[in-house]
Amino acid sequence: MDFFNQAKAVRMRNVHEKYLTADEDEETVTQDRNGSDKRARWIVEPVRGSFEVIRLRSCYGNYLTASNERFLLGATGRKVVLSKPARLDSSVEWEPVREGSKMKLKTRYGNLLRANGGLPPWRNSVTHDTPHVSDSFLWDVDVVEILVGTATPAPAPAPAPAPAPVTTPPPHRRPSYSYSPVSRTSSEKSEEELTVPPPKSEGRTIYYHIADEEGHVEEESAVGYALTFKGNSVEQLTQALQEETSMDDVVVCTRNPLNGKLFPLRLQLPPNSGTMHVVLVPSGTS
Numbered sequence: 611m612d613f614f615n616q617a618k619a620v621r622m623r624n625v626h627e628k629y630l631t632a633d634e635d636e637e638t639v640t641q642d643r644n645g646s647d648k649r650a651r652w653i654v655e656p657v658r659g660s661f662e663v664i665r666l667r668s669c670y671g672n673y674l675t676a677s678n679e680r681f682l683l684g685a686t687g688r689k690v691v692l693s694k695p696a697r698l699d700s701s702v703e704w705e706p707v708r709e710g711s712k713m714k715l716k717t718r719y720g721n722l723l724r725a726n727g728g729l730p731p732w733r734n735s736v737t738h739d740t741p742h743v744s745d746s747f748l749w750d751v752d753v754v755e756i757l758v759g760t761a762t763p764a765p766a767p768a769p770a771p772a773p774a775p776v777t778t779p780p781p782h783r784r785p786s787y788s789y790s791p792v793s794r795t796s797s798e799k800s801e802e803e804l805t806v807p808p809p810k811s812e813g814r815t816i817y818y819h820i821a822d823e824e825g826h827v828e829e830e831s832a833v834g835y836a837l838t839f840k841g842n843s844v845e846q847l848t849q850a851l852q853e854e855t856s857m858d859d860v861v862v863c864t865r866n867p868l869n870g871k872l873f874p875l876r877l878q879l880p881p882n883s884g885t886m887h888v889v890l891v892p893s894g895t896s
Contacts, residue, residue, distance in 0.1 A: 613713070614654055614661040614706060619755035621650045622713075624725035625745040630736065632668035632692055639674065639690045641725055641734045651754060657703055663718075665702050668692055673702040676717040676738045686858050687724060687737030712748040722747045729820070729835060732856045744853065813840035814883040818851060821863075821891045825872060844875045851890060859893040 614620075622630040628641035629650040642650065652674065653667040666674040672694040679689045695702065700718040707714040715723040721738040724746050741747065816837045819827045837854055839847055848862050863872040864887070872889055879886070 613708065613751065614656075614664055616757050617654045617751075617753045617755075618757040619651050619653050619753075620666075621645055621652065621752050621754055623750040623752065625748060626725060626727050628725065628734070630674075630725070630749070632670055632672075636668075636670045636672060637692050639692060639736045641736065645752075654757075661706075663703050663705050665698070666704065673698070674704065675701050676704075676719075676721065676723075677701065681735065681737045682731065685732070685856050687726070687739040687856065688721070690723065690736045690738055709748060711750075713751050714747050715749065723749070725749075726856050728855045813838045814879075815839075815885045816847065816851075817885065817887045819889050820855065820857075821872075821889050821895065823892055823895055825891060825895050827889055842879050842881075844877060844879065847875075847879065847888075851888075855890065857890065857892075860890045861893055861895075863889045863891050865889065 623645065624630070624641065626641065628643050629645045629647075630652070631640050631642040631644075631647065632638075632649045633640050634649070644650065648669045651669055654661075655665040655667060657663040657665060668674070670692065672692040675691050675693040675695075677689045677691050677693075681687050681689050693702070703718050704715040704723070705718070707716055717723075717738055720741070722741050724737050724739045724744070726732040726735045726737060726746065739747075816839045818835055818837065821827045837850065839850055841847060841850070844862060848860070851862060852858060852860060862875050864875055865872055872891065875888070
């Protein structure tokens with residue numbers, strides 16, 4: 611990958627505006643907003659002399675490693691850790707794949723490096739997972755140290771000047787309706803203004819809790835975690851909550867107001883955009 615040919619050290623920023631970071635325990639890989647910390651700096655090592663496949667070495671001297679250990683039972687993805695094997699193998703090898711201006715890092719077995727969001731313990735965790743449509747696989751890569759060749763050394767490039775502040779305001783979003791410039795009488799204008807449709811809703815708020823394998827919900831008296839949802843089907847809501855929580859195979863339930871029991875949502879959501887309270891229950895829970 612040409613991008614890494616002149617990179618001696620890089621830092622990697624994800625969609626959550628956090629940097630890939632080596633934890634102080636020298637075993638855990640996490641995400642942190644402090645990109646100036648030395649723990650967010652990774653040394654680039656080409657494998658067999660080619661930058662088509664690379665290793666990333668942390669400030670502690672150990673390597674970004676795709677392990678075979680599951681991160682959580684019932685959730686997709688396996689742990690990404692720091693290790694320093696006696697013999698460097700394919701678990702510490704990553705293939706850079708360009709995606710527009712961003713990068714994906716692929717393991718030798720086809721999984722992609724993923725920055726997880728959502729709730730703890732997913733929040734700030736890093737896993738490798740099978741490819742699917744998600745921004746969590748995309749990384750902005752900043753070169754923080756240039757690799758200078760020994761045969762024809764070149765001076766280090768001057769730091770790029772800070773971009774000039776934008777003095778012109780950004781264009782306003784076009785309204786969802788507009789008036790025709792044709793001249794009208796005052797009575798015609800009044801009638802049209804009364805029939806102009808209101809701006810579209812930004813979606814409904816979904817508050818959700820997560821049940822354990824026995825269907826128990828901790829701190830159910832609290833409001834729960836919130837998600838803004840614009841769809842109208844249970845299938846769309848289930849997919850959005852799975853993406854938000856990184857959970858797999860869950861059933862979206864609501865509680866019967868008469869007896870307090872949970873029952874699965876079916877078909878469509880209520881037609882209005884009112885707030886809803888749901889519970890995520892792992893599949894197979896009685």
